[in-house]
Amino acid sequence: MAASLRELLRAPTGPVSLTDLDPRGKPHAPGDKDATRAAMVADGEQLATLQERLYAEGFRGGRRRVLLVLQGMDTSGKGGVIRHVVGAVNPQGVSIAGFKKPTEAELRHHFLWRVRRQVPEPGMLGVFDRSHYEDVLIGRVRALAAPEVIEKRYAEINRFEQQQTDAGVTIVKCFLHISHWEQKERLLARLDDHAKQWKFEPGDIDERALWPEYQRAYETAVERTNTDVAPWYVIPSDRKWYRNWAIGRILRETLEDLDPRLPEPTYDVEEQRLRLLDEGNSH
Amino acid sequence: MAASLRELLRAPTGPVSLTDLDPRGKPHAPGDKDATRAAMVADGEQLATLQERLYAEGFRGGRRRVLLVLQGMDTSGKGGVIRHVVGAVNPQGVSIAGFKKPTEAELRHHFLWRVRRQVPEPGMLGVFDRSHYEDVLIGRVRALAAPEVIEKRYAEINRFEQQQTDAGVTIVKCFLHISHWEQKERLLARLDDHAKQWKFEPGDIDERALWPEYQRAYETAVERTNTDVAPWYVIPSDRKWYRNWAIGRILRETLEDLDPRLPEPTYDVEEQRLRLLDEGNSH
Numbered sequence: 067m068a069a070s071l072r073e074l075l076r077a078p079t080g081p082v083s084l085t086d087l088d089p090r091g092k093p094h095a096p097g098d099k100d101a102t103r104a105a106m107v108a109d110g111e112q113l114a115t116l117q118e119r120l121y122a123e124g125f126r127g128g129r130r131r132v133l134l135v136l137q138g139m140d141t142s143g144k145g146g147v148i149r150h151v152v153g154a155v156n157p158q159g160v161s162i163a164g165f166k167k168p169t170e171a172e173l174r175h176h177f178l179w180r181v182r183r184q185v186p187e188p189g190m191l192g193v194f195d196r197s198h199y200e201d202v203l204i205g206r207v208r209a210l211a212a213p214e215v216i217e218k219r220y221a222e223i224n225r226f227e228q229q230q231t232d233a234g235v236t237i238v239k240c241f242l243h244i245s246h247w248e249q250k251e252r253l254l255a256r257l258d259d260h261a262k263q264w265k266f267e268p269g270d271i272d273e274r275a276l277w278p279e280y281q282r283a284y285e286t287a288v289e290r291t292n293t294d295v296a297p298w299y300v301i302p303s304d305r306k307w308y309r310n311w312a313i314g315r316i317l318r319e320t321l322e323d324l325d326p327r328l329p330e331p332t333y334d335v336e337e338q339r340l341r342l343l344d345e346g347n348s349h
Numbered sequence: 350m351a352a353s354l355r356e357l358l359r360a361p362t363g364p365v366s367l368t369d370l371d372p373r374g375k376p377h378a379p380g381d382k383d384a385t386r387a388a389m390v391a392d393g394e395q396l397a398t399l400q401e402r403l404y405a406e407g408f409r410g411g412r413r414r415v416l417l418v419l420q421g422m423d424t425s426g427k428g429g430v431i432r433h434v435v436g437a438v439n440p441q442g443v444s445i446a447g448f449k450k451p452t453e454a455e456l457r458h459h460f461l462w463r464v465r466r467q468v469p470e471p472g473m474l475g476v477f478d479r480s481h482y483e484d485v486l487i488g489r490v491r492a493l494a495a496p497e498v499i500e501k502r503y504a505e506i507n508r509f510e511q512q513q514t515d516a517g518v519t520i521v522k523c524f525l526h527i528s529h530w531e532q533k534e535r536l537l538a539r540l541d542d543h544a545k546q547w548k549f550e551p552g553d554i555d556e557r558a559l560w561p562e563y564q565r566a567y568e569t570a571v572e573r574t575n576t577d578v579a580p581w582y583v584i585p586s587d588r589k590w591y592r593n594w595a596i597g598r599i600l601r602e603t604l605e606d607l608d609p610r611l612p613e614p615t616y617d618v619e620e621q622r623l624r625l626l627d628e629g630n631s632h
Binding site: 122125126145148149152153156157158160162164195250253254257258260261263264265266267268271274275328329330331333335338339341342343345 | 405408409428431432435436439440441443445447478533536537540541543544546547548549550551554557558611612613614616618621622624625626628
């Protein structure tokens with residue numbers, strides 16, 4: 067394949083119309099469901115190797131790290147991506163932050179306050195399960211702040227993301243794009259399975275009733291924050307296997323670009339080997 | 350097998366002599382290396398299922414959580430346990446905290462200050478990669494605090510662990526017991542492999558020279574903090590496959606004892622299903 071998956075799934079610059087982007091698509095999928103899953107496992111191993119190098123770099127003073135931002139409507143599969151894609155990486159190198167409804171304490175701060183505290187440390191693959199974008203999504207749809215306050219946030223987000231990039235963070239933002247119909251199927255599946263019923267809340271259906279408003283809020287957010295330093299990818303997510311493969315591949319491409327290298331030893335290897343070999347076996 | 354692995358590997362009450370505990374042992378191993386690894390995979394799947402239930406419980410207001418404390422000499426395999434055992438669990442339900450040399454800021458606080466901040470949230474499987482025990486291990490061997498200060502810490506640790514237990518934390522403390530000889534082999538292996546050289550520091554050999562002092566410090570720590578609420582397990586760790594299986598099995602037994610249950614829905618399932626089915630397909 068000629069183009070990278072990142073080029074292919076990068077959100078359009080300029081006006082964004084989500085209805086023009088097919089949530090059931092599978093561009094560049096390496097094959098059917100089984101073949102794609104197999105490719106995802108192979109990508110996962112490569113990702114684990116690359117992340118280990120990034121971790122080593124961070125351990126020895128490097129500043130680079132990756133932040134995967136996951137956004138999407140309820141049931142779009144943020145949790146599934148964490149389990150199946152991020153789960154392929156050594157958990158020691160992963161830090162996951164979930165952003166639920168802000169607490170009273172968090173609400174007394176600027177909306178980016180709680181986000182800054184969760185930016186991954188050097189060497190880590192950080193994941194945001196929801197993020198600062200909630201403050202221009204539900205924040206906008208539910209009018210949780212004055213319109214002019216929300217309006218200002220897009221620029222604040224771009225500034226924040228630029229700062230993080232300057233500090234060594236590579237930001238990858240994925241919108242998990244599902245159809246209105248698919249969400250209904252998945253909510254019904256949650257209701258039908260006791261093992262999933264705990265994930266459901268009646269309020270999920272109230273949010274679903276605002277689907278068009280949320281889609282518009284996503285379009286606006288993507289339009290206004292789809293920068294080159296922190297690009298948005300729109301991931302067709304009606305097919306879970308495609309969604310997982312695509313995000314794994316985008317992460318792999320991102321890490322390959324970073325090309326982290328194992329640090330060279332700052333000590334004399336032979337000298338240290340002799341120190342070990344020469345010690346008495348007295349204990 | 351009659352006894353649980355927890356009973357079998359529980360550190361002795363009363364005086365502890367690590368030289369009497371075989372680091373190459375493999376008590377209750379389900380078979381040879383391959384069979385034991387296969388058993389570990391099966392335990393890992395069970396562990397993932399149980400942890401998901403614990404997570405669900407925490408998501409719906411439960412307070413319970415598990416904290417795995419990993420301690421052991423350099424190269425004893427703390428990182429390997431995280432990768433191979435903890436890696437079997439959905440990363441969304443895992444929180445890992447590493448305790449390195451304290452920073453200047455941390456040193457201005459009580460030694461438990463930085464530890465309290467990392468206690469896992471309800472529903473989580475927390476892992477401490479090193480822990481507050483460093484303050485009675487390297488703290489003691491390197492005399493990083495006055496003897497009477499260190500002496501007081503054992504009781505402070507027991508009190509802290511009791512508090513956490515009261516708050517819903519089940520604490521599992523594992524000492525990864527390796528032989529002096531095995532450590533040498535592993536340090537040499539690090540020096541021989543470019544992919545591992547970054548993990549080595551010349552100071553590791555200086556610490557190794559204090560092996561008997563560290564073993565005594567471990568014996569004292571285990572003797573004085575091996576409480577029923579926060580028991581110590583001594584894990585024979587010269588064989589990596591045994592070590593991984595044993596800790597996975599101990600975690601599995603611990604979660605099975607907790608017996609986390611999927612929360613019952615607090616809504617009327619049928620009513621919500623009808624709400625979904627009755628909505629117009631207008632979007």
